[in-house]
Amino acid sequence: MRSIGEMARASGLTVSALRFYDGAGILVPAVVDPETGYRWYAQEQLEPARLVARLRRVNLPLAEISLVLRHWSEPELVRRLLDTHLRRLAAGLDDARRELARVHALLDREANPMAGDTHLTLSGADLAAGLETVRFAVGHDPELPVLGSVLFEVEESVLRLVATDRYRLAAAAATPVRVDGPARRVLAPVNFVDQARTLLAGGSSDPVTVVLGAAEVGLLTDELSVRGRPLEHDFPDYRRLLGERLGGATGGVRVTVDVAALRAALATATTTTVVREQDGVACEVAVLAVAPDGGLTVLDADRSHQATADGFAGPVGVNREFLLEALDAGGRGQLVLDLDGPIKPLMVRLPDDDRTFSVLMPIRC
Numbered sequence: 001m002r003s004i005g006e007m008a009r010a011s012g013l014t015v016s017a018l019r020f021y022d023g024a025g026i027l028v029p030a031v032v033d034p035e036t037g038y039r040w041y042a043q044e045q046l047e048p049a050r051l052v053a054r055l056r057r058v059n060l061p062l063a064e065i066s067l068v069l070r071h072w073s074e075p076e077l078v079r080r081l082l083d084t085h086l087r088r089l090a091a092g093l094d095d096a097r098r099e100l101a102r103v104h105a106l107l108d109r110e111a112n113p114m115a116g117d118t119h120l121t122l123s124g125a126d127l128a129a130g131l132e133t134v135r136f137a138v139g140h141d142p143e144l145p146v147l148g149s150v151l152f153e154v155e156e157s158v159l160r161l162v163a164t165d166r167y168r169l170a171a172a173a174a175t176p177v178r179v180d181g182p183a184r185r186v187l188a189p190v191n192f193v194d195q196a197r198t199l200l201a202g203g204s205s206d207p208v209t210v211v212l213g214a215a216e217v218g219l220l221t222d223e224l225s226v227r228g229r230p231l232e233h234d235f236p237d238y239r240r241l242l243g244e245r246l247g248g249a250t251g252g253v254r255v256t257v258d259v260a261a262l263r264a265a266l267a268t269a270t271t272t273t274v275v276r277e278q279d280g281v282a283c284e285v286a287v288l289a290v291a292p293d294g295g296l297t298v299l300d301a302d303r304s305h306q307a308t309a310d311g312f313a314g315p316v317g318v319n320r321e322f323l324l325e326a327l328d329a330g331g332r333g334q335l336v337l338d339l340d341g342p343i344k345p346l347m348v349r350l351p352d353d354d355r356t357f358s359v360l361m362p363i364r365c
Contacts, residue, residue, distance in 0.1 A: 252340030
């Protein structure tokens, strides 16, 4: 038997950490003196303790450490847990790099306020399509002015447009033919976005220039221009919300749908009405599920609670009006839907572009 101090020295854990893991039920001592409360550990507990020390050094959550110890005899399951955590760490490092790059950009602008605007040259048709894709998700809450905007984000020679009103989110991406200037995030007010949509309404593929700066956001063509003042707010961290699904991954079911057929099914299926707790707004809820034969089905409201028992996969309730708007914004005869159960967002994607999508928050009904 080892005393708690000996176990701490041998395992690389502190005495206080061993006490904590005892309380958490992760490393329970083999013997506890009933009079003094002193903890004693068996020799065979040393390797699990060293394993816990290693896993904590890479910040594996306690619940997952417990799973690793409990399923150590199932190596494939443990490997999946570790691989998932490694991807999570990589995503966190990417987030840190982006945030620090933004801080460096702020320092550069502080040193030279007149420099640092980013100019992008891209197809007018590509920019118009992106703005049309995200415009429906712009918010209208006067108490949250940051949501009444579209994020223009330039990173690694890609322009991403993002809008959200908390209940849905839309994103589109375009690849400029030229980028002059640093990585940049600018919140364009919705009136600028609508003026830009009007200017680009002809659908011309002629190149246009987008100017993103601390004091101005602009759109320039050969003949006309639109200018606005960026909003000084922090846009919601949409990357953290979406996680791996931002890159096209889905933990649920992915199905390709005919938009016209889905709209027809939404028009005929019965719905239920739910009042949102956040703002008291009533909305009709449509329930989507994947049938046993692999096709997408819009369930009648009275069948939604039986869906899983009947073999339907990934049933999720969403705001019917929002879904119809997302289908319109997709602008295609076919779209791809990702369903991942009743508490995960529904994603509507383009068949050939995982960078352009809409996200609808689920509604329980």
